[in-house]
Amino acid sequence: MQIGVIGLGRMGGNIARRLMRGGHDVVGFDQNTAATSALADEGIAVTRSLDELAARLREPRIFWIMLPAGATTESTIEALIPLAAPGDIFIDGGNSFYKDDIRRAKACAMQHLHYVDVGTSGGVWGLERGYCMMIGGEKAVVERLDPIFETLAPGHGELLRTRGRSGPVKPSERGYIHAGPAGAGHFVKMVHNGIEYGLMQAYAEGFDILKGKASEKLPEEERFDIDLAEVAEVWRRGSVISSWLLDLCASALADDPRLAGFSGNVSDSGEGQWTIDAAMEEAVPAYVLSAALFARYRSRVDTTFGDQLLSAMRFGFGGHVEMPQ
Amino acid sequence: MQIGVIGLGRMGGNIARRLMRGGHDVVGFDQNTAATSALADEGIAVTRSLDELAARLREPRIFWIMLPAGATTESTIEALIPLAAPGDIFIDGGNSFYKDDIRRAKACAMQHLHYVDVGTSGGVWGLERGYCMMIGGEKAVVERLDPIFETLAPGHGELLRTRGRSGPVKPSERGYIHAGPAGAGHFVKMVHNGIEYGLMQAYAEGFDILKGKASEKLPEEERFDIDLAEVAEVWRRGSVISSWLLDLCASALADDPRLAGFSGNVSDSGEGQWTIDAAMEEAVPAYVLSAALFARYRSRVDTTFGDQLLSAMRFGFGGHVEMPQ
């Protein structure tokens, strides 16, 4: 199919490449011309403006927007609407907040435009492994785009089929689903990221406990000096906790078991926060997902005012003086 | 090698089978004769008492003990010691507390016996997939047992080699490690289970949030009725959160997306608790692993006295009356 890709950074560039390699007719655009030249060299048609992009695409046009969520995506969609014709399809492949999708889809529908949101997982490995996609939008429109999703998805691969499934292989078994109306794709992707934080923190705490077992604060006969890279490696095989994240731990620890290249200042995208918001709106307890998010906040500061207040209270009732750190 | 397996239940029986199929000379014993007859039919030599077992094995004997942790394992080891000769090896393959291993290894050493602890992951799938093993004990003894571990382990398999690893394949890459002195094996297995609780709870909360999105408490335009089986399936391919536990979710949800066969009364073995104990001994924050454990406690009661006290306080300061559930 013919498709315009807007935003050719790390994610968008690889999306464009994988589509091109899959035989689609890709036309790209990025404000940053440095990003576009590499792709042009690889044979992707590149345009210099949204107008030019719109002009190059046959109606009904398909725009895949792969930009930072928030203001950038919003203003791009606003700029595209006047260039679009009834029946055109906007696909937001970034990490937009699902309530923005719901709102935008409504606004697009008033212009007889279609809006599809695609939560995309796969990171820097997607070009090679394919992208896991969670899609929201009108059923007929999502079905029309099937060749695009088919190309981008990882495909069925070597993975054993899930016990309990039979019959023809469904798209979910090739790596993409139509999750519901507009917003549902990014909602599922948001929860995916929320879970991701929780999984990561579970490994982080576990390896912390393994490492701490060598601490000189412990009685000598209860200390173990455990090879963390070996532990991560062995858990990859036959253990209950094998996972792709564990594979990444194994790789990082194989490179350097002390992880000296990392200071432990951990960013978070908005999706962890939105997941907790959703949990609260639904009154679902999310102890683990929230704690995982808070651990990231805490990782980014040396101390908190709250910690200081704890010390001040301890001094107040017990005369306790702080230990030097 | 010749090996005696004590305890032929679900786990021990399969350990014995996998060893036999791997060409080892297995002699079994279980107090429960029902368990033994099936194995006898499959060709495993079965004995009727610990005495008979000890008599059947050539010195230095190897005993693989696969019994419930705690009193049963303890009393069996006590009963074996008088039957053993210097140089014999006791392997505790159950889920013992690692401090018990440290103590037992000392006691065995005084009798010139060797004690090896093996944390074994793999559950009911181990017979087929192999067991991931974390081993504690004297280096020379663990090396002598290598043919046994080699047989029980999953082997290298189809798994991509970890980036950062090169050279000859190490045992960790076939599914077993020598983690340290006695106790280290069960310690690593204990943390494995602690992590397992955290991972499981992260998925549980995530799917809860997905399911809750259909709640009628939400504004109608923000509700999604998401197919959880499809979500679990799609995440298996190319997503950051793919894992074996997710495979199990996918399978369970494929069978019945409402999970009507499960009431949600979730047991815990001691290992989650021991992991938190270890974290506290080391002063390692374990927010996620502890919350995962507490969620299981909470799942097993209808209400808590603490909840009642909250209601009583709310009534006290605000005159709030409880809503009917």
Added chain:
Amino acid sequence: MQIGVIGLGRMGGNIARRLMRGGHDVVGFDQNTAATSALADEGIAVTRSLDELAARLREPRIFWIMLPAGATTESTIEALIPLAAPGDIFIDGGNSFYKDDIRRAKACAMQHLHYVDVGTSGGVWGLERGYCMMIGGEKAVVERLDPIFETLAPGHGELLRTRGRSGPVKPSERGYIHAGPAGAGHFVKMVHNGIEYGLMQAYAEGFDILKGKASEKLPEEERFDIDLAEVAEVWRRGSVISSWLLDLCASALADDPRLAGFSGNVSDSGEGQWTIDAAMEEAVPAYVLSAALFARYRSRVDTTFGDQLLSAMRFGFGGHVEMPQ
């Protein structure tokens, strides 16, 4: 001062009474005429409509709005605006979301009206003990209202003066503060409630652990059958954890140490949720305040889908069957 009080329910009625007893000229209105008649009997002027109320008050008018946060408060303010004259003051004494205050204050300012938000703590005890008030709005306007706040506040009372304070007694030492511009009052009140949840949950868990010490699951020599009412009582005197909430625990437990009248189905107002939202916006870790909120969510359901999924996974990897509850 002359003041119109809109909303004469449990909170608003007592606000009106305390103002009247303090010598203010109170004119009331409530849609529910049952609520008004009691107050009329006590000598408070009562009107039958917002129009009548507006007509009865001298300009510049003061309206104290004490209604459920959200739509009711919003629509009342919308209805009042056309009835108001430049210089009139709207006081929202309910539990509004502080971002609504910021927005409303802007809208009022465009009509030359003043908007003041008052977070009010004190519950059913306020009539007698006075109300602790956290106030947001323009400085000059808040100062003009001082006689009202002075009357409603508890006053300095018998409380020992805070060490470190000297000089003339400030309003904060009589129970009210001007916290900042519009919204700041409700923001501080919101955090107050967030803390309240955390404090309550700390007591709840502690008493749960005390009560659980009698459990037959524990070894007999480690069981204690502790009189919880006596414990709550003793902690009131000289202990580090004495507080008003503890006083309420002591009273509830004195009435019935089993709290049989409470099922443990614990509601939450929006303020706990908003506090977590604020924490996330600021990237402040709020482990305890969030866990306290989640415990309330959990208290209101028998089981969660997440718990069922945990059981399904355990069955999947280990063949574990759920225990009967």
Added chain:
Amino acid sequence: MQIGVIGLGRMGGNIARRLMRGGHDVVGFDQNTAATSALADEGIAVTRSLDELAARLREPRIFWIMLPAGATTESTIEALIPLAAPGDIFIDGGNSFYKDDIRRAKACAMQHLHYVDVGTSGGVWGLERGYCMMIGGEKAVVERLDPIFETLAPGHGELLRTRGRSGPVKPSERGYIHAGPAGAGHFVKMVHNGIEYGLMQAYAEGFDILKGKASEKLPEEERFDIDLAEVAEVWRRGSVISSWLLDLCASALADDPRLAGFSGNVSDSGEGQWTIDAAMEEAVPAYVLSAALFARYRSRVDTTFGDQLLSAMRFGFGGHVEMPQ
């Protein structure tokens, strides 16, 4: 009564003083002679050895041991046993682990000695305000010691009587209780401290959120620059969250609202950890109490290995590079 006080440090010295001022015949001992001379000047009889102390006391002797929990207390009791005569009473007023009390009480009973454990709250304020005491031991023995507890306790004071209580004032209303057999006193005190951690953390998080509201990361119109000392002060009067800990916050913030004298390195005694152990033994969810403990662990390190591992995983799947702190 005549009583020997062993350990005359900050706590023990004040216990001795309050007993002396209450008319009791106090004989003191401390290995540190610097500690004893001040007390000798105040008129307390001081001895130079445990032998001398034992010789100075009339049978049946009463020993109040006020030493650091663990080895010091243990060895002192071991040294006292041979000096004691049947009927003598050992009182452990320190922060011993309640399982140690259970064990010691058994050992004492075999020597016809009595063992009483007293959990003592009140900190540096106890001399003036009195001590809140939670007592474990044989009923008859605890009753015999009543004059001592009566003197040390705060007494009924000005505090309003708990609603629901009537009849004669009980010891709990004067600040001490007999909680149960040996160990019960320290068990109740342990839970008291566990709750204390939770309460403190709730305030800490709340004030953190208030302070963070001035952050430049927030939209300008949503920022508030809140006077934390004023907030703490106002909450003391009429709010639901008034407490002694809040009084201490108010005082610390009145001294310096930035708390510049505190680095936020927060120690913990063993009691928070034991409380979580007890919760786990009873299968009681303790989300808040555990999180409060973990926040202290976290406050004492700059980063955790777990945080580094999170960064390593993020780099692994997304190529994310850490932000400078």
